[in-house]
Amino acid sequence: MWGRDVAGLRLTFHLAGINNQNFLMRDEQTGSYWQQISGKAVSGPLKGSQLPFVHSDELNFGTWQSEEPLGTVLQDAAQYRSGYAPKDWDVRMQRAPTVIDFREHGLKGRDLMLGIQAFGVRRAFLYDQVIREKLVQDHVGAEPVLLVVGADGQSVRAFRDRIAGVRGAPDFYRMPGDQPATPGALLMDASTGSEWNFQGCAVSGKAKGACLEPVEVLKDYWFDWRNFNPSTTIYGKK
Amino acid sequence: MTGELRRTRGISVAILSGCLALSLICVVYPFYVIWPFRAQGARELAIALVVMQFRSAATLVSVAAAVAALIFYWRAQPRRWRRALATAGAVFVCVLAALARVNIYELMFHPDDRPSFAAASGTKLDKDEKVIAVKIGGTARAYPIRNISYHHVINDVVDKVAIVATY
Numbered sequence: 001m002w003g004r005d006v007a008g009l010r011l012t013f014h015l016a017g018i019n020n021q022n023f024l025m026r027d028e029q030t031g032s033y034w035q036q037i038s039g040k041a042v043s044g045p046l047k048g049s050q051l052p053f054v055h056s057d058e059l060n061f062g063t064w065q066s067e068e069p070l071g072t073v074l075q076d077a078a079q080y081r082s083g084y085a086p087k088d089w090d091v092r093m094q095r096a097p098t099v100i101d102f103r104e105h106g107l108k109g110r111d112l113m114l115g116i117q118a119f120g121v122r123r124a125f126l127y128d129q130v131i132r133e134k135l136v137q138d139h140v141g142a143e144p145v146l147l148v149v150g151a152d153g154q155s156v157r158a159f160r161d162r163i164a165g166v167r168g169a170p171d172f173y174r175m176p177g178d179q180p181a182t183p184g185a186l187l188m189d190a191s192t193g194s195e196w197n198f199q200g201c202a203v204s205g206k207a208k209g210a211c212l213e214p215v216e217v218l219k220d221y222w223f224d225w226r227n228f229n230p231s232t233t234i235y236g237k238k
Numbered sequence: 239m240t241g242e243l244r245r246t247r248g249i250s251v252a253i254l255s256g257c258l259a260l261s262l263i264c265v266v267y268p269f270y271v272i273w274p275f276r277a278q279g280a281r282e283l284a285i286a287l288v289v290m291q292f293r294s295a296a297t298l299v300s301v302a303a304a305v306a307a308l309i310f311y312w313r314a315q316p317r318r319w320r321r322a323l324a325t326a327g328a329v330f331v332c333v334l335a336a337l338a339r340v341n342i343y344e345l346m347f348h349p350d351d352r353p354s355f356a357a358a359s360g361t362k363l364d365k366d367e368k369v370i371a372v373k374i375g376g377t378a379r380a381y382p383i384r385n386i387s388y389h390h391v392i393n394d395v396v397d398k399v400a401i402v403a404t405y
Contacts, residue, residue: 002374002394004400013402015347015390017272017290019283022271025391025402026341033287036390036404043287053399057370062365064380065358071371071378072355073363074392074403076385080348085384089366099277208328 002039004050020100022224037220037228058219059155067199090219102226105237109223114156115232116214119143122229127219129236130156135174135187137161138235144169145215146188150198156219159200159212166191166207243314250311254327257304261334264293264300269342290341297335304331350389355379373397381405 009029016026016033024042025034032044046047053183057064065072076084077147086092090112098109107113112127119141130136131154136147144161148226161169182204185195194205218225226232271278271286282347308328315321358380363369369380375397386405394401 001370001404002402004402012393012402013391014341014344014349016341016343017268017287018274019272019278023343023374023390023404024287025404026344029269031291032310033290042242043284044291050404054372054374054399056370056403058383059369059371059380061363061367061369061380063380064369064371065365068371068373068378068380069358071358071373071380073358073361074365074379074381074385075356075361077348077350077389080350080388083348083388085387087364087384089384089387091369099275111353140335152366154368159343 001054001056006049006051007046018229020053020224021098035228037218037224043085053216055214055216057155057157057217059150060152063152063155063198066227093106095220096124098223100223102223104226107222108232109221111222113220113222113225114147115220115225115229116140116145116158116215116220117218117229122172122232123235124222124225124229124232125235127156129182135172136224136235137169138174140215146187146212148171148198150202151186156201156217157198157200158215158217160215162213163189163191163207164210171199172196246310246314250307250314251324252310253307254304254324254331257300257307257331258327258334259295261300261331261338264289264297265337267333268293272343295304297338298329301332303334304328346388348388350392353392353394369404370405372396372401372403374401 011027011029013025013027015023017024019035023036025036030045032041032046034041041047041049078222088211094110101109112128113124114126114130120185123139123140125136125147130147131149134149139144146161147157148157163170169182172187172189175185175188182195186198187196192206194202197203200214204207204209268286268290269283269293305328308324311324331386368383368388371380377397379396381392381403383405386403390405392403394403
């Protein structure tokens with residue numbers, strides 16, 4: 001997700017090409033071409049410019065709706081509705097061929113990854129592994145990071161593993177059971193004994209009211225992530 | 239006089255051929271490079287994008303030069319079938335100029351120029367449908383993936399911030 005205000009212009013984008021199955025956008029105002037995954041202009045008058053980053057999450061609708069009951073949802077454009085994908089689009093796409101392949105770490109081109117570009121490095125996590133583990137405590141560069149699976153068992157968010165006023169990276173634990181004592185609580189930390197929800201906010205305990213800093217996670221296929229992030233490391237792989 | 243006509247014909251044919259070649263390159267090369275079922279090299283992609291940047295102007299110049307060359311050719315060439323062949327070449331240059339103004343991807347992937355939004359409570363989506371969610375200021379918005387995976391690009395404004403949602 002990117003901002004559209006660049007160099008004093010408000011840009012309007014169209015899908016206008018493809019670069020190894022990651023699409024290129026053209027802006028109407030200058031005719032520059034922008035890479036979708038990086039938000040960077042790769043050709044044209046604005047070449048080298050960077051779109052401002054906007055934080056987003058990929059979530060299940062039910063999870064999002066419970067967090068944002070007053071939110072609004074993009075509606076179908078009636079004339080194109082018949083062309084829309086089924087809801088398991090990303091799973092179906094796993095069978096589609098790729099034009100590039102990186103046979104590394106035993107990964108297949110269409111394996112779904114959760115990619116993080118932060119703290120000066122790139123790190124990827126196999127989506128299925130994160131879903132299995134439910135809570136991943138890792139480092140991205142030198143920074144401790146948490147990946148948390150939501151109660152729906154499919155949505156994932158990442159946070160900086162730092163609590164204001166607590167030295168070092170606190171240990172977090174997944175709350176056992178489906179019915180936590182505090183509604184919405186998913187995690188507990190060992191440093192303050194607080195309970196934390198999927199939005200990364202403490203809902204009980206000493207830290208109640210505090211929130212962890214979100215870290216952007218990009219759900220992407222391995223071939224695409226690796227192509228645009230050649231220096232990536234992978235969680236659990238040497 | 240005959241030598242003069244022969245030289246005019248030769249120059250006209252050379253210009254027409256050059257225009258045809260230039261226009262073909264402007265249309266075919268980017269189409270070949272940015273073909274979804276082949277890998278794109280960094281250098282060829284950069285060249286293709288530069289060609290796309292300038293091909294509207296280049297093909298316009300090509301059309302003007304081809305038409306001028308055709309006029310001179312007609313004056314210097316009495317044989318009908320050769321005139322017809324030169325005319326076909328010039329018409330092809332015009333067709334290529336029109337094609338150079340079309341981006342096949344912008345035709346294939348229909349943009350949602352007027353995205354509309356409704357309250358989450360009134361939206362019929364399954365609980366397990368995936369959405370891309372954004373919150374800016376106090377405004378939360380969700381883009382269902384089954385929708386945005388078709389349009390791929392949604393130009394939007396959320397809480398007065400212009401954004402582009404992509405998938």
